[in-house]
Amino acid sequence: MKIAIINYGAGNIQSIKFAIQRLGFEAVLSSDEAEIRAADKVIFPGVGEASSAMKMLRSTGLDKVIPTLKQPVLGICLGMQLMCEHSEEGDTRGLGIFKAKVERFDSSNKVPQIGWNKIFNLKTPLFNGVKENDYVYLVHSYYIPECAETIASTEYVVEYTSAIHKDNFYGVQFHPEKSSSAGELILKNFLNIESLIATAAVNRKQEEDLIK
Known part of the structure; x- marks a missing residue:
């Protein structure tokens, strides 16, 4: 399996690469369009400030590449x-894959959220084997409100989106590479997402046939 971690100067890419190695796979760190398009799975990390990160993406042309990828991302x-479409951080226009808007936590509360918190209302095979209210590790001052594409939630003052999904695109607010056994399982599920989706479809069909 070819795994590409997008390297654009705004990611904790080495820790993600090591987490993938622990699962028995190798990943390349790349900003090359051809190499990224040729990968079976793509991971798009990010640490830092939104407007600066988008400038780096635009400088490499990756802002045009990422939304057109066809493999799981x-x-x-x-x-x-x-x-997402927009972030309040730096009044930043995003890639527009998800129609959601990123907001800042109320400044009257402790910001950023740092540490372990629960994920719940888990949906899609990305969370196969992960328990409701398992803990993951988060560090962030901005969040995505819950929306139709939310597949996991977390509560910090408000309930917000801690994972999101549309077509071949997935996103997690937490750091799976730092989230112990739950995070490791989520990364493993992502790397095997096509087979998990196919299995889920077969199980649904069998259940429907039993009902008939």
Whole structure:
């Protein structure tokens, strides 16, 4: 399996690469369009400030590449937020993959949220084997409100989107590479997402046939 981690100067890419190695796979760090398009799975990380990160994406042309990828793509933390239409951080226009808008936590509360928190209302095979209210590790001051594409939620003052999905694009607000066994399982599920989706479809069909 070819796995590409997008390298654009705004990601904790080495820790993600090591997490993938622990699962028995190798990943390349790349900003090359051809190499990214040729990968079976793409991981889009991000740490830092939204407007600066988008400038780096535009300088490499990756802002045009990422939305057109056809293989499974996983955005992590800021990477997930940049996949949205807009972020309040730096009044930043994002990639527009998700129609959501990124907002800042109320300044009267402790910002950023740092540490372990629960994920719940888990949907899609990305969370196969992950338990409701498992803990993951988060560091962020901005969040995506819950929306139709939300596949997991977290509560910090408000309930917000901690994972999102549309077509071949997935995003997680937390850091799976730092989230112990739950995060490791989520990364493993992403790397095997096509087979998990196919299995889920077969199981649904069998259930429907039993009902008939």
